[in-house]
Amino acid sequence: MPPRVSVVLPVRDGGPWLAAAVASILDQTLSELELIVVDDHSRDGAVERLDRGDPRLQVIDSAGRGVSAAFNTGLARARGPLVARMDADDLALPNRLERQVAYLEAHPEIALCGACVEIFAAGAVQGGNRRYQAWLNACREPATIRRELFIESPIPNPTVVFRARELRALGGYRDPDWPEDYDLFLRADAAGLAMGKPDGVLLRWREHAGRLTRTDDRYARERFQAAKLHYLAAHRLPSDRPLIVWGAGPTGALTHDLLAAEGVAMAGFVDVHPRRIGGRKRGLPVWPIEHVRDAASAFVLAAVGSAGARPRIRACMDRFGRVEGEDYLFVA
Numbered sequence: 001m002p003p004r005v006s007v008v009l010p011v012r013d014g015g016p017w018l019a020a021a022v023a024s025i026l027d028q029t030l031s032e033l034e035l036i037v038v039d040d041h042s043r044d045g046a047v048e049r050l051d052r053g054d055p056r057l058q059v060i061d062s063a064g065r066g067v068s069a070a071f072n073t074g075l076a077r078a079r080g081p082l083v084a085r086m087d088a089d090d091l092a093l094p095n096r097l098e099r100q101v102a103y104l105e106a107h108p109e110i111a112l113c114g115a116c117v118e119i120f121a122a123g124a125v126q127g128g129n130r131r132y133q134a135w136l137n138a139c140r141e142p143a144t145i146r147r148e149l150f151i152e153s154p155i156p157n158p159t160v161v162f163r164a165r166e167l168r169a170l171g172g173y174r175d176p177d178w179p180e181d182y183d184l185f186l187r188a189d190a191a192g193l194a195m196g197k198p199d200g201v202l203l204r205w206r207e208h209a210g211r212l213t214r215t216d217d218r219y220a221r222e223r224f225q226a227a228k229l230h231y232l233a234a235h236r237l238p239s240d241r242p243l244i245v246w247g248a249g250p251t252g253a254l255t256h257d258l259l260a261a262e263g264v265a266m267a268g269f270v271d272v273h274p275r276r277i278g279g280r281k282r283g284l285p286v287w288p289i290e291h292v293r294d295a296a297s298a299f300v301l302a303a304v305g306s307a308g309a310r311p312r313i314r315a316c317m318d319r320f321g322r323v324e325g326e327d328y329l330f331v332a
Contacts, residue, residue, distance in 0.1 A: 010070030
């Protein structure tokens, strides 16, 4: 009889955390599962030290190299109608899978279920990560996730549970020149698949210096921005409206350059900085923000990522009668 959930855990050199991550899955309140640990050419002995006594645990070698190939190797072996992701350095709360399966059963329109997280570290979790956690955990409803998808990935990768059929239709993970998990979620959005999360923390997400987000060039800010704008240009930008970038600073300039590389032309920028207003950026005019009010047909990409900027921009756009998702999107 197939399991209700197949959990795929790709690992390379899981070190001191792998055994606890595995135990957190095998100790779930939902017991009808299989856990497929895919060894991506580890050399630290952590996989060999795993206790193989639980018949629900399989340990296999990756057919390729890298985290995408490792996950896809596990996906090919998975028997369940749902496929969950787990990482070797995180801890699933005991009711994680039970809650996510119940959510998917109650919401048949949802193809991809994430979860709220608690970010933890050996030292204190800094203010930036606290703000990031608050944002992640506020992105639960499908409409919110779709609206905020181009700020950052609103689905923490080690929390995701997919409907296996939809995941296989997407082709699993790929190896693009930007984060592979964000790419998958952007492809899911482009395919019209809905994403959601149940309320309540279900995974403890470990922050440490060895995470791929800290060591892999594909996780640099410029590569995240390239991913967003590639999929925006192909699937979400209106083709019949002038495009304005809110923010003529470095992120706005990068947004311009990446969209230009995708063949998208912009009308100009708006900014609040008095020394920028009236000047030019990338050969285009820099207007005061009131230009958004007057340019009723324009679509705005807000490319300002500083703390507190999004609420102020939203308040301004509300005054101008602009609707988020229909008239503007945040890309930072």
